Amino acid sequence: AQSVSQHNHHVILSEAASLELGCNYSYGGTVNLFWYVQYPGQHLQLLLKYFSGDPLVKGIKGFEAEFIKSKFSFNLRKPSVQWSDTAEYFCAVSGFGNEKLTFGTGTRLTIIP
């Protein structure tokens, strides 16, 4: 069975700081990887996704993530965060050809102005 670990439960940063949120997965085959964001009171939105090709993927709002196959990781990064990035961030994985998503427990990001 596939699983996703997000070790950072709550991250607090000041504006303009750099961000890296960890995501590790466990799965025995080819995977599709996703980061979703849930702003306060809003629904989940897709930030970015990786299926194949360049392991460094760029998403919306200046976010990027790098797939490192040898480490089973897909960490999310942003060079300079803004107050509006305050939200819950979820990493998710699906097996290639399997449409079901498995989510991590989420990381709450709080940006201090």
Added chain:
Amino acid sequence: GAVVSQHPSWVICKSGTSVKIECRSLDFQATTMFWYRQFPKQSLMLMATSNEGSKATYEQGVEKDKFLINHASLTLSTLTVTSAHPEDSSFYICSARVPAPSDTQYFGPGTRLTVL
């Protein structure tokens, strides 16, 4: 594009009653929709996969007779919580899958169910 709506956004009901939640894909056809449950400050737990024109596939531990799913058309799936009890109070979220090559799930805004 890829907008998913849910109705109602919140509902309060008495214990023992049934509640129906609708999930619609507004600008695309979705052969597959998913229903999740999200507990406070926790992740999303997949309840079932809803396929248009066939029976839903439930995850282990989810009571199919309690959580009835109907995927009547390519743009509508419904979740009915039958004989609701306070422990069914939760945030229910649906998603609709845009088929390949996108192969991505887009999520509805969720429905807050409170059972008194």
